[in-house]
Amino acid sequence: MPDARVQHFWDDELEAALWFARHVDGYEGVAWDVYYLYDPDATWETVPGPLISSGGTIYRERQTLKMKISTLLGK
Numbered sequence: 001m002p003d004a005r006v007q008h009f010w011d012d013e014l015e016a017a018l019w020f021a022r023h024v025d026g027y028e029g030v031a032w033d034v035y036y037l038y039d040p041d042a043t044w045e046t047v048p049g050p051l052i053s054s055g056g057t058i059y060r061e062r063q064t065l066k067m068k069i070s071t072l073l074g075k
Contacts, residue, residue, distance in 0.1 A: 023047050024054070033057045037068055 001008075011017065014030055021031040024047060034056035042048055053068040055061035 024051065031056075033059075035061070035065055037065070037072070039072070 017030045017032065020034070020036065021027055021029045024036060025031055025034075035054060035058050036048075036051060037053045038048055039050060039052055042050060052072065053064065055064060058065065
């Protein structure tokens with residue numbers, strides 16, 4: 001994303017994608033091109049939560065994501 005507010009991290013071993021697929025989505029595989037939206041008061045014990053919304057592909061779900069973020073920000 002060409003935006004100064006965005007930070008990019010590369011996970012060569014797919015550790016994050018495998019972990020989220022297994023622990024948040026509930027399947028063995030890789031979580032590709034998905035988003036996970038959490039409340040500002042969310043905590044991370046064994047699994048982060050509560051989860052407000054998730055979906056994929058991000059492009060396909062962009063309107064839902066935009067609406068959920070706007071709601072979360074009170075806009």
